[in-house]
Amino acid sequence: MSESLENDYKLCEELGRGQFGIIYRCFSLTSGEAFACKSIDKRLLSDSTDRECITKEPKVLRVLAGNAHVIQIHRLYEDENWIHMVVDLCDGPDLYYRISKRGGAFSESEAVSIFTQLIEAISYCHRLGIAHRDIKPDNVLFDSTGKLKLADFGSAEWFGMNERGTMTGVVGTPYYVAPEVLLGKEYNEKVDVWSAGVILYILLGGVPPFYGETSVETFEAVLRGNLRFPARIFRSVSPEAKDLLRKMLCKDASRRFSVEQVSSKTYISFSSKVYFHNLKICECLLGNN
Structure with a gap:
């Protein structure tokens, strides 16, 4: 299994921006299916509370897999500076x-x-x-x-x-x-x-x-x-x-x-x-x- 986001997905336009990162539209290089990628810059995490929130979310989403009305996580990548979560694409207005x-x-x-x-x-x-x-x-x-x-x-x-x-x-x-x-x-x-x-x-x-x-x-x-x-x-x-x-x-x-x-x-x-x-x-x- 590859460990690099770039080997599996192509990042496209920015969909949103938060306190710690950016959400992009992305496509699977194997299936062509569209997803969203939530990319979090770990260098912006100033304290242990921030780090706990960021690391907790993918764990929670894995437990919640399988419900049509809860956003699903598909892949998780992490390197020295970034965490990338590939999740369902929700491109309708919130x-x-x-x-x-x-x-x-x-x-x-x-x-x-x-x-x-x-x-x-x-x-x-x-x-x-x-x-x-x-x-x-x-x-x-x-x-x-x-x-x-x-x-x-x-x-x-x-x-x-x-x-x-x-x-x-x-x-x-x-x-x-x-x-x-x-x-x-x-x-x-x-x-x-x-x-x-x-x-x-x-x-x-x-x-x-x-x-x-x-x-x-x-x-x-x-x-x-x-x-x-x-x-x-x-x-x-x-x-x-x-x-x-x-x-x-x-x-x-x-x-x-x-x-x-x-x-x-x-x-x-x-x-x-x-x-x-x-x-x-x-x-x-x-x-x-």
Whole structure:
């Protein structure tokens, strides 16, 4: 087996750039198949935390191999200065771009289509004892067919590694981080449910549920956890969707839904209601009433 990226893949145009490296489109020299290559400059890793995040991600992705909604790692290369990860190509606009471009709320049926795929990815991770810990629209990617792929597992953690199933460490992103993380206490995998709930709220309402003018003000709003549904932007959102959001964005993590509960009959009832509502609209438009 060759140990050089250049022997196996041809790097093409740059797709994105992060704190430690660059993402390129690349092609397999044997199959011609297109992938993405995440190239990380190890010389930019300033401390042990950075190094741990970079080295942890490929290990986590190997454990998570096989799910259609989790980005897959295909090859890993490392030399003195660089780490190269060859992963699925997701050249569709990410969810952050889609939300920004929309400039407002998605229809409930559109939100359900995105959300169900995200929940499937999170559920798969949790079944394998892995919490993502930084779920946000920037890390929700789409391939050329529109299929959702959860990405960027640098902050992920194995919560199944201890008997309590808990984790520590302040990680995450303003707007999306769960309150128990900000408190600096032990927490469990339900932090991902909170983050997914924030995304669903934004999809349905067009604005985040907890926000401030600064990061500090946003964190304070998250810690208060005062969930509201302003009538002017949630007027057309179903009671089932609001009920689901209350259960996902519950400040008390012991009462918050698990990802399995989100996927349960309560959620199925919510998504089915949306489906049949849209079906009824189509029937009326076609004159089949």
